[in-house]
């Protein structure tokens with residue numbers, strides 16, 4: 001039973017141990033832009049990445065995988081078919097599915113692919129930037145209007161702030177409840193909800209959106225963490241690990257007068273160096 005923030009912090013140590021012990025085989029069908037960063041992020045947090053998307057091997061892959069991560073960043077007809085084959089198998093084998101709906105709201109293909117997956121299968125968690133999550137809310141009939149994403153990036157009018165935190169928290173909670181899933185919406189402040197418990201996480205660094213794939217990496221490690229624990233605790237540890245790695249990477253690049261290229265490398269370094277003491281000490285979380 002979670003009564004306050006300290007109850008959530010107390011669980012971090014055990015959840016991280018479970019994640020590392022499980023070393024979840026994390027099957028990703030993802031975009032070719034950030035696929036290597038995703039594989040490295042999964043290894044750094046303590047998972048085992050397996051990128052596979054040819055229809056011929058998918059039933060075998062999903063059957064041995066602990067978790068399936070689907071990222072719609074750079075779709076092709078073949079990949080969409082692969083997403084369906086994998087999701088169908090994953091639901092049969094009770095393998096959790098994490099969906100990253102990159103650019104949903106921007107094109108009809110992304111809208112259709114996202115909503116087909118949500119409507120046809122049990123999706124364990126959805127992780128997107130706040131514009132993508134609002135686009136799904138509109139497509140699912142929970143929101144009347146939504147802004148269009150700027151390509152794969154958030155629309156600045158949607159950015160989660162202290163002022164809109166309560167409204168966004170309520171919306172994400174309602175959407176999670178309606179879709180019977182766990183939702184993680186990212187930005188300067190992130191919101192996590194399973195439809196019962198809704199938490200804001202105010203960690204991270206403003207250099208994170210200046211490299212491509214910080215969101216894709218986050219979705220991949222959400223997969224490894226859920227595969228090693230459960231949807232809510234796993235997502236919370238994943239977002240804390242990612243954002244606190246971002247904070248430590250930023251301190252490092254500033255110290256060395258470096259830029260976004262080095263930041264990308266340090267982000268993986270500090271994901272690898274994730275420890276529960278640092279997460280617990282630096283976590284800035286609030287139950288909404």
Ligand SMILES: Nc1ncnc2c1ncn2[C@@H]1O[C@H](COP(=O)(O)OP(=O)(O)OP(=O)(O)O)[C@@H](O)[C@H]1O
Pocket residue numbers: 102128129130152153154186187188189190203204205206207208209211212213214215216217218239242243
């Ligand atoms: N301005 C910011 N300040 C602090 N942290 C941020 C900021 N913007 C994003 N983040 C963090 O960066 C990570 C990725 O979130 P973001 O919303 O940028 O994902 P995304 O748009 O899906 O990224 P991409 O599609 O490029 O992979 C999250 O951990 C989030 O908390």
Ligand SMILES: Cc1ncsc1CCO
Pocket residue numbers: 031033034073074102152212213215216
């Ligand atoms: C830049 C880009 N384009 C399609 S996917 C992707 C990676 C960030 O989502």
Ligand SMILES: [Mg+2]
Pocket residue numbers: 102103128129152215216
């Ligand atoms: Mg994204």
